[in-house]
Amino acid sequence: MFWSLSFHLMPDENVIEDSTSRSLAVLKSSYSVFLTNKRVIFRFDGIGSLMAQSFIYREIEQVQPLKRLMVNYLCVQTATKQYFLHTPEPAYWADRILKMKKSVVQAPEVSSPDKPASRTKKQDLSDMLMTLRKYNLLTDAELAEKKKLLETQRF
Secondary structure (H helix, E strand, O other), X not given: OEEEOOOOOOOXXXXXXXXXXXXXXXXXXXXXXXXXXXXXXXXXXXXXXOOEEEEEHHHEXXXXXXXXXXXXXXXXXXXXXEXXXXXXXXXXXXXXXXXXXXXXXXXXXXXXXXXXXXXXXXXXXXXXXXXXXHOOOOOHHHHHHHHHHHHHOOO
């Protein structure tokens, strides 16, 4: 499961179907659903929010519609946790997600040539620290301390 602050597609990822393209005459749900060729993305549709939560298909163990306190939810079960997402048409999306999971799992994997990663985890963390400093969430002293700590870590 991945949380992100915006909805960005991975390289070679395409949206196959989404709940925003379907017209419904019901109350607006909390999450929009986007099925891609690599994962399912749930975008939180709160006022001013850009948060998205995604699951790679192999992470998902079970998906089913569920009614709790008179509200319909889509229950997404992973190996570690259950997520209750207020989506439009939970029964429809549960079926579609399971079909996509089955088709993605059955598709033969295309082996890509081994190439070194263009960025290391250390570089990513360093960039994150710089972003925190840029937005004044870290002081110069805290940034120096965190960078020193980062240099001592092994990845």
